[in-house]
Amino acid sequence: MTTPGWWAIALCEAVNDQTPLAVAFGGEELVLFRNAAGQAFALEDRCPHRRVPLALGRVVESGLQCGYHGWTFDGASGGCTKIPNLHADERVPPRYAARAFAVREANGFVHVWLGEGTPHGELPSSDYLPIGREFTGSTIVNMSHDQYLAAMLDGPECLLGFAHVRLTDFFLGDLRSEQGRVVLERGAVWTTQLLPSQFVVDYPLIVRTAVPLSGGSVRVDLLSEDELPLITLMIATGANRRGTTSLCWRGFVHDRLPVHAPLRWRFARTRKQAPFQVKNLIDGVAVAALLQAPSRDLRAMRRPHLIAASAVV
Structure with missing residues (x-):
C-alpha cells in the first residue's frame, strides 16, 4: 500500500x-x-x-x-x-x-x-538544487520497491556506480535519521587506488545514501574526505507492476574539483561525460549476497507503531 x-x-x-x-x-x-x-x-x-x-x-x-x-x-x-x-x-x-x-x-x-488526505507538506525533491548541466534518465528494474530501498542502504554498489570510483562496504558511522530520511555513509576509493580497500585507513571519498522513511525519493551524494559535495543524485522510486520498481533520476557535478582526483576523472569532467550510472540490469546474485544490516533498521523505522489494546479507550 x-x-x-x-x-x-x-x-x-x-x-x-x-x-x-x-x-x-x-x-x-x-x-x-x-x-x-x-x-x-x-x-x-x-x-x-x-x-x-x-x-x-x-x-x-x-x-x-x-x-x-x-x-x-x-x-x-x-x-x-x-x-x-x-x-x-x-x-x-x-x-x-x-x-x-x-x-x-x-x-x-x-x-x-x-493516497488519501489533502495534499500538504514539502515535495520530495525540495532539497535537490542542481547547478549547471544535469544527467537524467528513467527505467524499470526487476526488483520490488522495498528490496530496492533496502539494497540502497546495504549495498548501493549493486544499484549504481560513480565513474572511476569504487564503493566499499566500510561504514563511516552509524545509521541516523535526518529530515525524514535514514542516512548512512560508507568509504569509497578511486579506481586507481593500488592497495585493496580493506587496507585503506583514510578514505579519500565518502558515499552518503539517504533513504526516505516515507515515500520513495532517494538522495545519493559523493563527497570528498572533508565532506564537500562532488556529485549529487536524486532517484525517484516507486512500485511498478508485478514486483518491479520504476526509477527516474537527475544528478549533477558540483563546481569543486578534488585535489587528488585521477586524470581519468578530470578528463571525463572536461568532456562533460556522465559522472554516474543508475543500473537498469541488477545482478541478483550480488544483491542476495549483501549483508542485511542497515536495511533491518530501515524496516523497523518504517513499520507503523502498534498501539496496545489497553491504551485504547
Missing part, C-alpha cells in the same frame, strides 16, 4: 502536450499530460466509459481525449467535457468523470499526491 503523500513519478521533460505518458506507480495506473499553457495534469489511466487506458488517446485543447469513443476529460477535475454522440443541448452526467490527482512540479520532477 502506498504511503499517502507527494511522490516524484516522472521527469518534467518527459511530460508534454503532444503524447500522454502512462505511468504505473505505487499501485496506481496514471496518465500524465500538459495543456497548451504547459500545466501538467494526472488522471487515472482508465476511461470511465469502457475502462480503456486514456494513455492510448490524444491531448486536445480541452483536455485528454480517449482513443476508443472520443470522450474528453478535463485535466484538473477529471470531469468529462465532451461525448461525441450527445446533442449540443444535452449535459454530460457528472458521474462520467476520470479520477484526477493533485500535481506539483519542482526541481525537474513531476510530483503527484497519492
Whole structure:
C-alpha cells in the first residue's frame, strides 16, 4: 500500500502536450499530460466509459481525449467535457468523470499526491538544487520497491556506480535519521587506488545514501574526505507492476574539483561525460549476497507503531 503523500513519478521533460505518458506507480495506473499553457495534469489511466487506458488517446485543447469513443476529460477535475454522440443541448452526467490527482512540479520532477488526505507538506525533491548541466534518465528494474530501498542502504554498489570510483562496504558511522530520511555513509576509493580497500585507513571519498522513511525519493551524494559535495543524485522510486520498481533520476557535478582526483576523472569532467550510472540490469546474485544490516533498521523505522489494546479507550 502506498504511503499517502507527494511522490516524484516522472521527469518534467518527459511530460508534454503532444503524447500522454502512462505511468504505473505505487499501485496506481496514471496518465500524465500538459495543456497548451504547459500545466501538467494526472488522471487515472482508465476511461470511465469502457475502462480503456486514456494513455492510448490524444491531448486536445480541452483536455485528454480517449482513443476508443472520443470522450474528453478535463485535466484538473477529471470531469468529462465532451461525448461525441450527445446533442449540443444535452449535459454530460457528472458521474462520467476520470479520477484526477493533485500535481506539483519542482526541481525537474513531476510530483503527484497519492493516497488519501489533502495534499500538504514539502515535495520530495525540495532539497535537490542542481547547478549547471544535469544527467537524467528513467527505467524499470526487476526488483520490488522495498528490496530496492533496502539494497540502497546495504549495498548501493549493486544499484549504481560513480565513474572511476569504487564503493566499499566500510561504514563511516552509524545509521541516523535526518529530515525524514535514514542516512548512512560508507568509504569509497578511486579506481586507481593500488592497495585493496580493506587496507585503506583514510578514505579519500565518502558515499552518503539517504533513504526516505516515507515515500520513495532517494538522495545519493559523493563527497570528498572533508565532506564537500562532488556529485549529487536524486532517484525517484516507486512500485511498478508485478514486483518491479520504476526509477527516474537527475544528478549533477558540483563546481569543486578534488585535489587528488585521477586524470581519468578530470578528463571525463572536461568532456562533460556522465559522472554516474543508475543500473537498469541488477545482478541478483550480488544483491542476495549483501549483508542485511542497515536495511533491518530501515524496516523497523518504517513499520507503523502498534498501539496496545489497553491504551485504547
